Amino acid sequence: MPTDAQNTPHNAPALEFKSSTFSVPVLVLSSDDFVIIEQQLQKKTQLAPDFFKNSPVVFDVQWLNKQNLALDIKTLAAIIRKAGLLPIGIRGGNDAQNKHALELGIPVYSVHNSLAAEPKKAEAAPQKTAESPVVPATKVETTLITHPVRSGQRLYAEGDLIILAQVSAGAEILAEGNIHVYGSLRGRALAGVQGNTGARIFCSQLAAELISIAGIYKISEDMRDVVRDKPVQIYLQEHALIIKEIT
Structure with missing residues (x-):
């Protein structure tokens, strides 16, 4: 009796990539003290354990690097996992940190990637000129x-x-x-x-x-x-x- 695999055409696709949008929390670090980071992270996740359990998170080290504060990515990832979170990306890292993250199987995101919507400073609307055609807004259904x-x-x-x-x-x-x-x-x-x-x-x-x-x-x-x-x-x-x- 033929199996399902035998009935499937050889040229039929077994998978496909599709674009999608996900909201992922971003953990923005403002201290390089691992003891404080671990204490505050544990305290935060214990407030809503069902929400944070196995939740993916991207950690942002941009501010630390601007202050020339060194941070070991392997130790940080271990602390995040210990708190029940799953680190799925680094943002704002330097070359060494990004390399280390990739070695740990953690993807690198640019600071311009918006994985979780964050407040942005309002920008002035461009002034209309005679040469600028008005583009009608796209209506999005409810x-x-x-x-x-x-x-x-x-x-x-x-x-x-x-x-x-x-x-x-x-x-x-x-x-x-x-x-x-x-x-x-x-x-x-x-x-x-x-x-x-x-x-x-x-x-x-x-x-x-x-x-x-x-x-x-x-x-x-x-x-x-x-x-x-x-x-x-x-x-x-x-x-x-x-x-x-x-x-």
Whole structure:
């Protein structure tokens, strides 16, 4: 009896590469003291162990190198793994650090790579001239989800994301625009993931593990004293997340 492999044409592709967008935390280092780094990293991950467990992370050593502070990449990677994170890249490294990272199987990213959206300084809009044609903006459709988002599911929308049900703990929803959840938000919600600082998050009941707009985030431990289990809107104001009850 022929197997499935025998029925597959020899010229049929076994794989393909596709472009995609992922939001990856960036660990920006401002100290070369490994004891302090380990203590603070352990403390941070213990605040939300389910969120940080086996989470990929890119570490940024650009500031340290500007201050001429030496850092051993192998030791740093070991500390990150000990905290339960998975180092998947280095950013802002010098030639020696990048070489060492590659020897450890850690990819090298340029400082211009945006793996996790980070706030950027607003640039002045170019003035229109008679020689500059006006290009119409591309309309991005809104994504509508009518069913609950279960634990372990991950949804991404290029525009706004509207969910007419609850988002369970352990689920992750991401949108380049706004996020609307007409139910309880218990998972992770990341709006403006491509750097849109004007994006907002709206939900009927806030009980999230993490909320983020344009890379600025709060975890559940940071939201103990804010409005919870009520309709709220979340937005950025002077690089700080504001959570305001909707009345």
